[in-house]
Amino acid sequence: MNIVIVGHVDHGKSTVIGRLLADTGSLPEGKLESVKEYCKKNSRPFEYAFLLDALKDEQAQGITIDTARCFFKTESRDYIIIDAPGHIEFLKNMVTGASRAEAALLVIDAKEGIAENSKRHGHIVAMLGIKQVVVLVNKMDLVDFDENVYNNIRTEFTRFLNKININPVEFIPMSAFDGDNVAEKSSRAKWYDGPTVLEQLDVFENKKENSELPLRMPVQDIYKFTGEGDDRRIVAGTILSGTIRTGDKVIFLPSKKKSTIKSIEGFNVKHRDTAYADEATGVTLSTQIYIQPGELMVKADEKQPSLSSCFKVNIFWVGKAPFVKNKNYKLKIGNMKIGVKLLEISSIIDAAELQIDTFKDQVERHDVAECILETVKPLAFDSISDIDMTGRFVIVDNYEISGGGIIQHSVDNENTLINYIEDREFQWEKGTITSAQRNTAYGHKSKFIVITSGNEGNESRIQDVAKELEEKLFKMNYNAYYLGVGSILQSIASDIVLDYRGRDEQIRHIGELARIMTDSGQIFITTVFNLDDYEAEKLKLLNQPHDILVINIGESPFDSFKPDACIPIEGSVDRVCDILKNQDIILEYYL
Amino acid sequence: MNHLDKLEAQSVHILREAYREFKSICMLWSIGKDSTVLLWLARKAFFGHVPIPLVHVDTHFKIPEMIQYRDDLAFKWKLTMIYGENSKAILEKNTFPDGKIDRISCCKALKSEALKNTLSGEWDRYIMDLTTGKYIPDINRDRYTGVIVGVRADEEGSRSKERYFSPRDKENDWDVGDQPPEFWNQYKTDFAPGTHVRIHPLLDWTELNIWEYIERENIPITSLYFDRGSGKRYRSLGCYPCTTPVESTATNVSEIIEELKSGKFANIAERSGRAQDKDDGGGLETLRRDGYM
Structure with missing residues (x-):
């Protein structure tokens, strides 16, 4: 299971992980020694955080600049712990780390309390679709394991999280530095009877496979490899949700071309007639229709996605240049790439304070905004509340992924082309x-x-x-x-x-x-x-x-x-x- | 889906993205178990075919069985097999085994330099003629803009920070501090002219996963990984002057898996047999910034 650790800079994320690795005996022999050796050589006191901050840059600055992945296991399962940077400058790295996770540990420094990025990270974790969030109230040793400190943070932060549709699973008072409530129950926080961090990890639920939902398979590519007399024409892609069976009637969107599944292909696997969600698969069709990579394959007899070129979205922006109107961007959703413009900004949400700022006419770096986008052609998508895998997109600005977003719903829009032509003819x-x-x-x-x-x-x-x-x-x-x-x-x-x-x-x-x-x-x-x-x-x-x-x-x-x-x-x-x-x-x- | 199915699906997805997005693409094949699993995953992704050229950097100090195995498999599977080398350094015996330079400089010359110039097409490349099994000069001198590499995040510190799609600038430099964001299976596939992208489909795999997958799929790997009577086997493959076998009597894949799970290697780093990692504190990291895999 992938777990991400987020939170404000210096609230102790890396120390939490270092301690988890050490206390579960998950460090390979040599790793702990080499880091201790390094500290000795540079006359610095050993810290668990150094285990992760393996790169020179980071050790110099003492902050995590990129997500690092650590592998460890408990008796019940294997984990990948993703260490996300807490510094605002590295938000895009935090997003990268968090998007791979099924659950999030949000670390708050008990002494310093709730900080800007505690909220910002909470907000982005919500947008990324992570439902299981546990708050670690760290550095309790610095406040003498005072129950009131813990309760205040718990009350205030619960209020915030509820506003952004997150129900925190648990608040754990702990000290990563001393090891309280990491692997072992703390003797200093007797007033707390909840789980330790390790116990909590083991009760997180694995992501459910989405085979029950309608079929959504973006066409990744069409292969016609002719070597060794192969004459198959294979439509390849990863099934985001639903199932495919031979004989299913399918539609490709937005072209609306129709066909029937003839076979399910694979290499070094037994012949099968069904493929399920999350599989990277390939099918042949009973008719030779011309389709392009990027189209969305759905079933004719299931709920259809929306098909629209105008929609309302929530986005977060990590690009160096702001997101502005009247500029061409590229939108990527599934395997579709399409030109897109920012049509309207409904509101900019300052993620840290959640105050609505309606005066900005551009979305700046690290902003979270609600806006309306228009693509050059209609796009097949689902509302984020129906099927989240086909309700998420990224925006590319000048070679770089600069923003990510979720689609709320399609918006009726007067045809901008007709307006343009009326204008043109008038002039x-x-x-x-x-x-x-x-x-x-x-x-x-x-x-x-x-x-x-x-x-x-x-x-x-x-x-x-x-x-x-x-x-x-x-x-x-x-x-x-x-x-x-x-x-x-x-x-x-x-x-x-x-x-x-x-x-x-x-x-x-x-x-x-x-x-x-x-x-x-x-x-x-x-x-x-x-x-x-x-x-x-x-x-x-x-x-x-x-x-x-x-x-x-x-x-x-x-x-x-x-x-x-x-x-x-x-x-x-x-x-x-x-x-x-x-x-x-x-x-x-x-x- | 079990954990191997999930890893496989993700790697296949990444390989297909890479194949679609990059016109001039290649896959580095070090002959080791990881890049051989990668080769197998390409056959999964492309339904038995391997439509991507495989590139090997030959230092001429590789364990001889490795080259034999490479050529046998390339011939059998009809691979587009290409190799490059630093012929100048080899000719002038400007190497560590020849006693002229230290280990790190040797890695730099025979691997990093050779790789850089092989990928860019500036130095000669050799391609296997699939009718004879012999190598002939490759007339294609195009720069590879997409390079698929079998690194894993669990190998060592710097690799754990890698992206699935990782851009390199004209000098092959890796800017660790400013990497592109990656989320929801969307990767950096747009790149400025002159830069190229390293693609890492195996990033989330562990050494154990690799062996479990080799066992499940029955992937043919070189016998250097097994004890063939001497009580020793290689855990990680490289040049013979700098790679030492480990003490182990594992003679097949399932014994290796057992060894990794509960036996003597459960807590010993995989690259412990690689001498160049120890020569300076950030040895591998220094090399990696310079293009080493």
Whole structure:
């Protein structure tokens, strides 16, 4: 079991751990000696804390700067104790340590009392989802094991923890330095009849596996390794909750593509028909649908997650630069990466004091805030109160994970793209030539033609179709122009390593370009492999007030969007020309 | 799920993240039990395949059985097997066994330097030709931006502070004081040009877990770990001039597990047979900052 120790700097976390290791006989031979040797050499008194602060930097400063993990065992089970730094500067390290834990020991110095980080850490532990919190009232030897000191801390801190939805399991009066109530009951705190720290550890409950909840499996990758004649196409991922059985009908979100589980794959394991929560597994599907890493696999007959691009969240910020509006960030949830913006700050909660500060217009380092975020596309998620694994995300700012958050619920939001386009059109300065005049002069109407396909392998074939179409129209003396950005998009679609915002930005650029080209009277042709519903709608909107023609070749990549035509690859150029004629874009006959 | 299932699932998840995120990625294979477990976990993650090249830094002072074992397994499992070396130091006999430099400097030259330049592609790399089993010069000279390493947090102090995804700057430096946050299975997978990331899927494993997993999965490991009649066996593998076998009569995996659980090694640090750790106070730490694994 993973246990984290948190608390304000100098309240004695490392000493608690050093003492736990020593008293349970968990130190490897040589470790205690080498630290004692080190202390002797540097003429410093030996402290248990040095066992952990094994790095030179830390010994110099006397504070824990990073989380260290210690392994030890009691008679009932194995533990990993995670020592989280108490200094405010190292909050991101504390978060790192605490997020791995199933229970938290929060250390408070009896003499100094509740300090800023006692509260801040309490708050973040709550956000991280740790429900089992025990408060260690340490350094009781410095207050002569005074029951009143203990009771005051207990009362005040319980009030605070209850405000942030934590019910502390226990308050243990102790002295890590002397060993009171660590492994052995203290003879100096006879008024206390609760457990020692060690007894308390052994009654923490292990995290329940989430096999009872609805299925949530983020698609981590899709593998087609062909070595040794392997022809499996495996959708790989770690099951966050629920179970998968062969024959289950599944949906991938946000694309909404559907299929059925054909098999559950593994290496050096017996053949099985079921996989459970927490397994890193892989499945094959009965149909060859095109899905991308990052999508969320859910079951068709279970409770569906929310699908929204706008939601209310609680976040904590550890980035060096503040979290600001009108800046592009990257949001990572499950295996999905998506562009995100801070839309609104509802309130900044000063975690230490829990006073609401509504005047800030940015979220600063070490702040905890409630805000509204908007992603570039709808995202599949669950409210933190339903399924916490799919309700948590991180925000990346300039290569660094800078914040973490939990999603409360989706928020209705007026479409910001529509507002933008209304604005754009209002400000568009028009020349004196009208579209009708252009049509007469050019002998055709303008059109934005987007050719797409959902068939893997059609990536370059649709580009060939588009080029051929351009050539055919050009030879008929029409103003046709093919924009060859399909290959850029293709590499972005198949390789999310390049740039997470790349595809969305390209779509936006194409839409803006289309608006100009169609306005100038051209027939503007481009290809976008695996265009999805949101992207098609976006292109349509961006090209307004002019018209778009979406042609799908082969298998459709869309869920609900209706393309203007679905045609086979053979004869597709002629078919598109026929459609243009039918729509009176070009003439039936030309002279 | 038992504790080995959980460790396995987490390591597989990390390996898959790494494989998806880094275009130029490799896995360091020291031939020891840990990185061999890592290799096995890659086969778990990728359903029998190993789509990641394995890189070994050959000091030419490795125990000969190690190299034989490496090549046999690479050939059998059709691995993309690559090795690099500090050919200059070896040629000029500028090494500890040749009596020219001390242990730490030798580690630095034959391991840290060789590793740094092998990963960056500045020095020659050799790749196994899977039709003949012989090594030929590797034409790929790309810098590896993702490097998977089998370190464990329980090995010694500095390793217990590692991240699963740990960035290194252009000089291979590790800034212990300013490491990226990691939570909810989200790791640092975005990196500035010129930097690279070390990936540590085995961070939460203990020495005992490694052996339990080897037993459960029946992973073939080199026989140097077993007593073959001399009453001695290696507990940790390295270069023969600096690695001494321990007194032990364990002849198979289950005897080793028994030894670790309740026997003579229950409370003795694993690297106690590695001489370079003792030469200065923060020996391994000094080396690690410089890129040593």
